[in-house]
Amino acid sequence: LEKRLIIAKECHDVPGQRRAHGNLGNAYLYLDNCDKALHHYRFILNKYFFFLLVCLKDLCIIYREALTNGELMNDTTFIARTYFTIGRIYALKQDYDTSIYFHEKHLNLACQLNDSVGQCRAYLILSQLYKKIEQNEKANKYESLHRALA
Numbered sequence: 001l002e003k004r005l006i007i008a009k010e011c012h013d014v015p016g017q018r019r020a021h022g023n024l025g026n027a028y029l030y031l032d033n034c035d036k037a038l039h040h041y042r043f044i045l046n047k048y049f050f051f052l053l054v055c056l057k058d059l060c061i062i063y064r065e066a067l068t069n070g071e072l073m074n075d076t077t078f079i080a081r082t083y084f085t086i087g088r089i090y091a092l093k094q095d096y097d098t099s100i101y102f103h104e105k106h107l108n109l110a111c112q113l114n115d116s117v118g119q120c121r122a123y124l125i126l127s128q129l130y131k132k133i134e135q136n137e138k139a140n141k142y143e144s145l146h147r148a149l150a
Contacts (some may be wrong), residue, residue, distance in 0.1 A: 001027055018044055025085070034093050041086050045079070080109035080118060087125070096133050100126065120149045 001024050008016030025040035087102035103126050110118030123146035130139035 022082075029085075029089060029092075032092075034089050038086065038089055041082055041089070044082055045086075076109055076113060077115075080106050080113065080115070083109065084118070084121070091125070091129060096129050100129050100133075103129065116149060120146060123149060 001020060005017060005020035005024065007013075008020050021040040021043050025037045025044070028034075028037035028040065083102045083106040087099045087106060090096070090099035090102060103122055107119060107122035107126065109115075110122055123142045127139050127142035127146055130136070130142060
């Protein structure tokens with residue numbers, strides 16, 4: 001996986017770098033190395049947001065291209081999945097407040113995308129996380145939202 005990242009960097013293959021970082025993040029997560037996994041997931045998000053900032057210079061052109069190519073929806077889905085994964089990592093590290101932060105960001109995007117599966121997952125996980133930090137009122141709210149959607 002490291003070789004794929006090196007090759008993607010040498011070829012200036014940005015989508016390849018993104019995939020390599022995602023795969024490395026997944027591999028490190030599987031090996032219980034949360035810090036290295038977070039490094040790779042954060043790299044993905046940082047590159048994405050940097051790309052957006054650079055593109056804002058020509059917002060009109062980019063907006064038209066995004067609409068024509070449907071890239072805006074794909075990027076939002078990708079970011080939602082990445083927020084979900086980062087939230088899971090922080091939950092594994094028992095940093096529940098940060099985990100909640102990322103899962104709520106994931107939930108917001110899932111709602112925007114009308115992704116009922118993503119919403120259902122987010123409600124369940126948020127319910128569990130709020131129970132862990134003994135905020136039972138919020139936990140019950142998300143649990144009932146999960147039951148209503150499941």
